[in-house]
Amino acid sequence: xxxxxxxxxxxxxxxxxxxxxxxxxxxxxxxxxxxxxxxxxxxxxxxxxxxxxxxxxxxxxxxxxxxxxxxxxxxxxxxxxxxxxxxxxxxxxxxxxxxxxxxxxxxxxxxxxxxxxxxxxxxxxxxxxxxxxxxxxxxxxxxxxxxxxxxxxxxxxxxxxxxxxxxxxxxxxxxxxxxxxxxxxxxxxxxxxxxxxxxxxxxxxxxxxxxxxxxxxxxxxxxxxxxxxxxxxxxxxxxxxxxxxxxxxxxxxxxxxxxxxxxxxxxxxxxxxxxxxxxxxxxxxxxxxxxxxxxxxxxxxxxxxxxxxxxxxxxxxxxxxxxxxxxxxxxxxxxxxxxxxxxxxxxxxxxxxxxxxxxxxxxxxxxxxxxxxxxxx
Numbered sequence: 001x002x003x004x005x006x007x008x009x010x011x012x013x014x015x016x017x018x019x020x021x022x023x024x025x026x027x028x029x030x031x032x033x034x035x036x037x038x039x040x041x042x043x044x045x046x047x048x049x050x051x052x053x054x055x056x057x058x059x060x061x062x063x064x065x066x067x068x069x070x071x072x073x074x075x076x077x078x079x080x081x082x083x084x085x086x087x088x089x090x091x092x093x094x095x096x097x098x099x100x101x102x103x104x105x106x107x108x109x110x111x112x113x114x115x116x117x118x119x120x121x122x123x124x125x126x127x128x129x130x131x132x133x134x135x136x137x138x139x140x141x142x143x144x145x146x147x148x149x150x151x152x153x154x155x156x157x158x159x160x161x162x163x164x165x166x167x168x169x170x171x172x173x174x175x176x177x178x179x180x181x182x183x184x185x186x187x188x189x190x191x192x193x194x195x196x197x198x199x200x201x202x203x204x205x206x207x208x209x210x211x212x213x214x215x216x217x218x219x220x221x222x223x224x225x226x227x228x229x230x231x232x233x234x235x236x237x238x239x240x241x242x243x244x245x246x247x248x249x250x251x252x253x254x255x256x257x258x259x260x261x262x263x264x265x266x267x268x269x270x271x272x273x274x275x276x277x278x279x280x281x282x283x284x285x286x287x288x289x290x291x292x293x294x295x296x297x298x299x300x301x302x303x304x305x306x307x308x309x310x311x312x313x314x315x316x317x318x319x320x321x322x323x324x325x326x327x328x329x330x331x332x333x334x335x336x337x338x339x340x341x342x343x344x345x346x347x348x349x350x351x352x353x354x355x356x357x358x359x360x361x362x363x364x365x366x367x368x369x370x371x372x373x374x375x376x377x
Contacts, residue, residue, distance in 0.1 A: 020144035020177050020192055025264050027226055028140070029099045029110060029117070033070045035227055036255040036355075039063040040183050042246035045195070045218040045232045050144075052178035052193075054220070056230060059183045059248065064353060066249065068103040083109040084121045084130050115140045121154070127164070129156035135170055137196070144192060147173035153203060165203035168212075172196045180220055180230065183250045186331030188229060191220045199238065212238035224268040225256055253330035255355055291368040294318050299361065303375035306352040308361075310335075314342050318365040324349060324374065325360045332359060351376055 040059040046052065073081045073088075081088040081098055086109070088098060101108040109120040117138040121130030135152045142148075149171040158164050172194065179189035195218040202211055215235050219228035234246040259266055297312035310322060321337040333349050351374075359374045 020174070020190075021141050022138070022174070022192065022194065022221060023141040024112075024115060026223075026268065027221065028096060028112060029070050029101065030096065030226070030258070030262075031070055031072045031099055032261075033226070033258040035068040035251060035258075037066050037068060037231075037249040037251045038183070039066060040248050040250050042232060042234065042248050045193070046176075048173075048175035048193075048195075050177060052176050054178070054180040054191075054193075054230075056183050056248070056250070057181040057185050059250075061183070062247070066103060068101060071100050071102065073098050073100050073109070083111075084123055084128060086120055086130070110137075121156070127156060127158055128160075129154050129164070137170070137172055142172075142174050142194065144174045144177055147171060147175075166200050167203045168199035168201050170196065170198045182230070182331075184252065184332065185334060185336075188222055188253070188331075191222045191229070194219050194221065194228075213244065214238055224265050225253065226258065226262060226265050227251060227256065229253060252332075254326040254332050254359075257355070291363060291365055291370045294365040294368055295320070295363075297363055299372060299374070303377040304351050305377055306350070308349045308351050308374065310347040310349065311345075312347075312363075313344050314340055314365070317341050320345075321362075321364045322347065322349065323362045323364070324351075325362065326357075337364070 039062040040056070041062060043056060043059060046054060073083045075090065076082050076087070079090050081090055081093060083098065083100070097112050099110040099112065101110065104124075106122055106124040108122045111118045111120055111134060116136050117140070118134035119131065119137050120134050121128075123129070132153045132155060136148055136150050139148045149169060151167070151169045153165070153167045155163070155165045173196075174192060174194050176193040176195075177190055179187060180191050181187050195216065198215045198217075200213045200215065213235060216233070218232045220230040221228050229251050231249040231251070232246070233248070235244040236242065237244060259269075294316060295312050295314050295318065297310060300309050300311075302308070312320075314320070317340070319337050319339050322335040323331065324333040326332055332354065333351070335347055335349065354376045356376050359376060361372045361374045363370050363372070
């Protein structure tokens with residue numbers, strides 16, 4: 001149990017001031033990865049800059065589960081990859097070069113080449129759209145303060161019969177880093193924010209001031225995770241700056257299940273554990289009072305399906321906290337520290353939305369602590 005605690009403590013307390021870069025090894029899209037994200041209320045992403053604090057802790061869930069999947073494009077006769085109206089010989093395609101991202105019944109087509117992630121277009125039951133020249137979305141590595149911009153034109157069909165076209169510009173910039181408080185109430189630091197601004201105009205309109213729209217997307221990344229942990233999306237009218245819609249998505253760290261097959265990012269997490277293990281041993285050895293001297297606690301049911309009950313008795317006045325972590329050390333749920341008098345108490349943790357696997361419950365009272373394995377079924 002102690003070694004497990006050292007692992008948890010290492011990942012939580014280690015600071016990463018140098019995490020200001022996205023790169024191909026740790027952040028390039030991978031075929032076969034599936035992400036689970038929760039739609040939450042929109043909140044303005046705030047200003048750019050260093051050492052920012054983003055508090056998304058009060059955002060309520062709108063839809064508990066969306067999925068985003070990355071896959072290879074379909075094959076025609078086992079030899080030709082099809083991506084909208086573009087075709088690629090399979091024998092000429094390198095691993096990771098072609099990716100299809102699917103969400104909200106829409107397929108987004110990506111081509112990775114020369115350290116650049118290009119978007120080719122997208123397709124859904126109503127619209128088939130392609131960029132006449134592929135649009136650069138990322139150039140790796142992408143460091144804090146860097147940006148990439150390009151102009152574009154599109155052509156396509158609406159409902160299979162109506163010609164549509166647009167033009168505009170797309171700017172991607174790594175514009176901020178700092179600390180964020182997740183909708184779960186937990187804090188994650190450091191994070192790097194990458195924002196994309198895409199202007200969209202009717203290609204038949206001469207004046208860019210008429211009927212223009214801007215799609216603004218911001219994503220927050222942290223070290224050891226290939227994909228973002230939070231995202232905001234907003235669409236506005238450029239003529240009067242009114243909002244058409246705004247929404248946000250939370251990617252719970254415990255649901256980044258691709259880590260089981262992502263040795264590059266798992267190695268980063270392992271590195272964090274190893275670097276803090278010795279310090280955690282020294283800190284733990286210095287404690288002379290055990291949790292049993294302060295309180296006793298009964299946890300049930302375990303395995304848990306929905307509500308976990310915490311029934312405990314304080315033998316003295318104490319400041320008590322309960323924190324639930326994934327086995328890779330990411331915070332999942334918590335009951336914030338509260339000062340309580342000697343006596344009996346009862347708390348609950350809602351585990352109904354957690355993915356079925358093992359977690360660690362850390363119980364703390366007056367600085368003493370213990371960790372218990374919790375099984376979610």
